[in-house]
Amino acid sequence: MQLITTILCGGAGSRLWPVSRELHPKPFIRLADGQSLLQKAFLRAAQLPGVAEILTVTNRDLLFKTQDEFREVNATKLQTSFVLEPCGRNTAAAIAIAALQVARRHGPDALMLVLAADHLISEQHAFGEAVLKASELAATGKLVTFGIQPDSAETGYGYIEAKGNEVLRFVEKPSLEKAQEYLASGRFLWNSGIFCFSAGTMLQQMKLHCPEILAATAACEELSRAAEGDGFSQLELDAESFKNVPDVSIDYAVMEKSDQIAVVPCSIGWSDIGSWTALGNLSEPDNSGNRIQGDALVHNTHNCIIQSTDRLIGTVGVDDLIIIDTPDAVLVADKSSAQDVKHIYAQLKATGHEAHKLHRTVHRPWGTYTVLEEGNGFKIKRIEVKPGASLSLQMHHHRSEHWIVVRGMAKVVNGDLELFVNTNESTYIPAGHKHRLENPGILSLVMIEVQSGAYLGEDDIVRFEDIYGRA
Template identity: 60%
Template sequence: MTLIPIIISGGSGSRLWPVSRKAHPKPFIRLPDGKSLLQHTFLRAAALQDVSGIVTVTNQDLQFGTADEYREVNPGPSMTMLLEPAGRDTAAAVAAATLHVAATHGGDAILFVMPADHIIRDLDAFGRAASRAVALAGQGRLVTLGIKPTHAETAYGYIEADGEDVVRFVEKPSREKAEEYLRTGRFHWNGGMLCFRADTMLALLEKHCADILDATRASLETATKLDGAGGEALAFEAQAFARIPALSIDYALLEKAGGIAVVPSDMGWSDVGSWNAIAELTDADEAGNRVQGDAVLVGTRDTYVHGEKRLVAGVGLKDLVIVDSADALLVAAKDSLQDVKILFEELKSQGHEAHQFHRTVHRPWGSYTVLEEGERFKIKRIEVKPGASLSLQMHHHRSEHWVVVTGRAKVVNGDRELILETNQSTYIEKEHKHRLENPTNDPLVMIEVQSGDYLGEDDIVRFDDIYGRS
């Protein structure tokens, strides 16, 4: 048997802002144990029996960040990334993964689809449910995992079941309906995990949403193979991928197909859909407060504090969530956390960079952190990985001054090529071609001072780039 776990990763980061951003979405959030949701998902996938490789479907912009996350947990199985230029929902992701696995491993290969941004506390229960799902999928069934509900939740979809047979899928219900579902004992939460043979899924896609299958197949045929991301990567061409209808796999297929099996499980599952869910991962003190980071609370009850860089102090607070990141502070009432998504959309509509980027931004070559910015200037700390190189580039509106803090830099500055040691610097005029490279086996850290009438990240022209961004 060939088993290929499929990790679907991405999202906009709206409900867990400000820690989650468009360029650093929910799967990259670190839990109290130091691992990210994406890393936990990868480790669960790698621990399944008879795994022959792992496929991740994610956004092109997250390719190298995803590879870095996997590298930290020392992955064993071979990895493939299917890189989307834009989100087209889960039907396209499932179709692309299925077509790829069928082409590379055959129609009898079994796929196990897993969202990258969920928590599962009982790994033994998950393993038992996965084994049963694989067995049913081997018989030609399309299988979903049903989560035993613990309360009448209105934010989840439900699965009505008769034993291991799905009766129907239900969209997010009203409070009254959710309470009714809980009383019957016939309903499970829909956790978004699927298991099936490749040929089973292809036949179902052909029957129920052939337009999605055909457009995805055409897009896969024009995909570009990339290297240098910890394994094979296929990048979809933007125009071809945009022709795929954007539908969820639930709406496009699951709600229409018959004969679907469900494996019920009580695995300690959470989709980490709000800051309340994150708060529950930290033990409460005697006043009901939960703290992650450095905080001092006086006269405060039932409040969650997430601090990253500095002390958070609270006096006389109750039923609040406080999330303090390097460049943004969220203070919200616990019963209004569903409106964080509205706040995120407001930031987006205003064109505020805080909806998309953190102060520290990860790039294929390393990262940069904005230390300070004002009218006509911006100061960055830049760290370049050993052996990595920025693109050969040029800016129309700004000049830059580079100072090496630690390490050694190889620099192209106009017609010159030079080596800069610690405490040495160079000045780059606007509209001069330039490149920064770390030729050593140690990290390179430098300070960049930008000056000009426009300092946006889109003022960049790439002429040559080893990561294919030119």
């Protein structure tokens, strides 16, 4: 049985700030074993029998980062395809465009398995058995959701009241009293946000229950740019028409209204990793209940979650805290308020603070840059360019740049000149000069960039040519 897995890689993961940012959202967080949640979702899908392709719906700014993540783990060269959203429009729009693509390329009877990129499933064998049951139900024309057998009274999840595979009703996130009642009854399951259906059945049900979403998505698809290659396809959605698609969840648009719903109850070690408490619980505590990742010294400290990437953290006489240190931001929160971290993220976004969007190290299609220091009229960056990669041919109105190569060799366009800059050599680029940086070697190119000028924002850039389609 052929199965097309769709991974939905969106959202901000605001409750996991400061590690999760708009351009480094929750799916890209690396766990203790070195793999990201997104990579684990890919491997989870790739290990299922009959999976012919993995289709990922994500923001277009995350495409190259997503490809890098997949490249690290796609040892079997499984077919990958991408739908690139210019902005988030919720899960109904994402599933609609995925179903349209699958029906067009594989036929309406093709079965789809929809996974979230930021969930964790620890029981792969049990998950495979649940997918098999769901596939059998989906082949009969059912829209199948996966219901997780609850082991606690959680108020952060939606619930499904079920009788066998029959869905009796969907319930929104309950109060604690209601959640305890649901757990005691044995009739309720957590709503996991995992689905299985044929592309044709989903499109037929969307036409019946949310025709405006399907029509707007189909209209956007017609205006969008498609590209295909060996083992690869990509659809970049038209930005203007995609704004017209209603922002609605698939649960509200279809699942709560359709009479063709089925549920597969399962125990698969599922978690949506929705807070620092949930993420911290993935690691073993020390004798004082502390879960520590990175360099930390603790004294008279109990039941804390501590994470640091660069600096030493010292704690004395504190209990039940979350302490997350990144190069440009520190979070300190009471564990009982873990869900409220999203309010800090919302304030940063509302004020336009870059800490909601970017880390100090920023990923680009060609490599990365890290802001080392900045002040009035200057900024210093460490730039690393992948072998064979090239920045765009570009120009800045307000800043000049001084490039010093510290490892490798750079091929540089600087105005009318084209030159090679070796290790310990440099070149100066005045404001207003067209310029481009390329790594012609087989090793990473590392250089220091010193910017000077009255305005040093990342939006001071005019692109003339770009191999990544950003011009």
